[in-house]
Amino acid sequence: MTTPVVSIKNLSKVIKGKKIIDNLSFEIYPGEVFGFLGPNGAGKTTTIRMIVGLISMTEGEVIIKGKDVAKNFEEAISEVGAIVENPEMYKFLTGYQNLIHYARMVHGVSEERINQVVKLVGLTERIHEKVKTYSLGMRQRLGLAQALLHSPSVLILDEPTNGLDPAGIREIRDYLRRLAREEGLAVIVSSHLLSEMELMCDRIGIIQKGKLIGVQAVNEFINGQKELMIRFLVDHVVLASDLLKEQFSELSFQINADFIEINLEKDQIPLVNKALVMNGVNVFGISQTAKSLEDKFLEVTGGEQIV
Known part of the structure; x- marks a missing residue:
C-alpha cells in the first residue's frame, strides 16, 4: 500500500475557548490532487496554517x-x-532572475533544477523576459516553478486560479494534474470554484464547522448515491x-416546460x-441527469456557500 505524503491525525485547534478545528484525520498520497472544500468559516485556512506550521496545534499531529x-x-x-493566491514576484527582474534569487535561499538548488522546473511549467520561451510583461497566468506558472524549486513532496495551493480567465484556469488545472502525475507530487488545493475542483481533483475532503464530513474520490462522491436524477421528456x-x-406520492420531482426530473x-x-404511458402521457426520452460537485456539496452541507 502507498505510504501517504501527508498524515493528519486527530488535529484540533482551540482559540479563545472555542474549538475551531475538531479532531480532523485524513491522509494525502503521492501523485494525487486533493481538494479541500468547506463553507465560509469552516476551518480550511486554519487547517492549512497548521499543516505548514504558521499556527500551533492544540491537539493532534501533522506528519509530512x-x-x-x-x-x-x-x-x-x-x-x-x-x-497563497497570486504569487508576488519582482516585476523589474526576468522570470529567470526571480528563480535565481529564490534559489539562493534554499540549499542545493542547481541550475539544472531551475531549467527543469521552467520546462515543467511551460515557460521556456518567456523565462528571460521581465515579469512585468507576463500575463497573470504566466505569473501563476512562475509561482509554481518557484514553489517546486526545492523538489517538495507536497504542493499546497490556496485559490490557484484566482483572477484568471477561463483559458488561464484551464491552463493551471492541466499543469497541476501533470505535475502530480509526472513529479509524483501530492497536491492540496483549496478553492471556491467547485466546477474547477471537479475537473482537477482526484479526491476531496469536505470540512464543515471544523469537522470533517468525509473524504471521497470525486466520482464516488458525485455518483455514489443510491438514487439517480432521471429526466422524462x-x-x-x-x-x-x-x-x-397520485401513484408515486413518495417520490420527489420537479417539473419544467417539457420534462419532469424525478429522484429514482x-x-x-x-x-x-x-x-406514464399507460395513462396517456407520451414519453419521448429518458435520460440520467448527472449531479455536479456543486450540487452534491450543497446537498451535504445544507446549502451553505463555499468561500
Whole structure:
C-alpha cells in the first residue's frame, strides 16, 4: 500500500475557548490532487496554517513525509511548496532572475533544477523576459516553478486560479494534474470554484464547522448515491405531475416546460415509465441527469456557500 505524503491525525485547534478545528484525520498520497472544500468559516485556512506550521496545534499531529511538523519543523516544512493566491514576484527582474534569487535561499538548488522546473511549467520561451510583461497566468506558472524549486513532496495551493480567465484556469488545472502525475507530487488545493475542483481533483475532503464530513474520490462522491436524477421528456407535464402525485406520492420531482426530473432508484425507472404511458402521457426520452460537485456539496452541507 502507498505510504501517504501527508498524515493528519486527530488535529484540533482551540482559540479563545472555542474549538475551531475538531479532531480532523485524513491522509494525502503521492501523485494525487486533493481538494479541500468547506463553507465560509469552516476551518480550511486554519487547517492549512497548521499543516505548514504558521499556527500551533492544540491537539493532534501533522506528519509530512514521516516528519512531525511540531517536533521537526524545518525538516518537515522542507518537503512543502506553497502558493497563497497570486504569487508576488519582482516585476523589474526576468522570470529567470526571480528563480535565481529564490534559489539562493534554499540549499542545493542547481541550475539544472531551475531549467527543469521552467520546462515543467511551460515557460521556456518567456523565462528571460521581465515579469512585468507576463500575463497573470504566466505569473501563476512562475509561482509554481518557484514553489517546486526545492523538489517538495507536497504542493499546497490556496485559490490557484484566482483572477484568471477561463483559458488561464484551464491552463493551471492541466499543469497541476501533470505535475502530480509526472513529479509524483501530492497536491492540496483549496478553492471556491467547485466546477474547477471537479475537473482537477482526484479526491476531496469536505470540512464543515471544523469537522470533517468525509473524504471521497470525486466520482464516488458525485455518483455514489443510491438514487439517480432521471429526466422524462413528455408531452403533458401537468398530467404527468398529477399522475406521480397520485401513484408515486413518495417520490420527489420537479417539473419544467417539457420534462419532469424525478429522484429514482434504478429499478423504479421502468415502473414510472410504464405508468406514464399507460395513462396517456407520451414519453419521448429518458435520460440520467448527472449531479455536479456543486450540487452534491450543497446537498451535504445544507446549502451553505463555499468561500
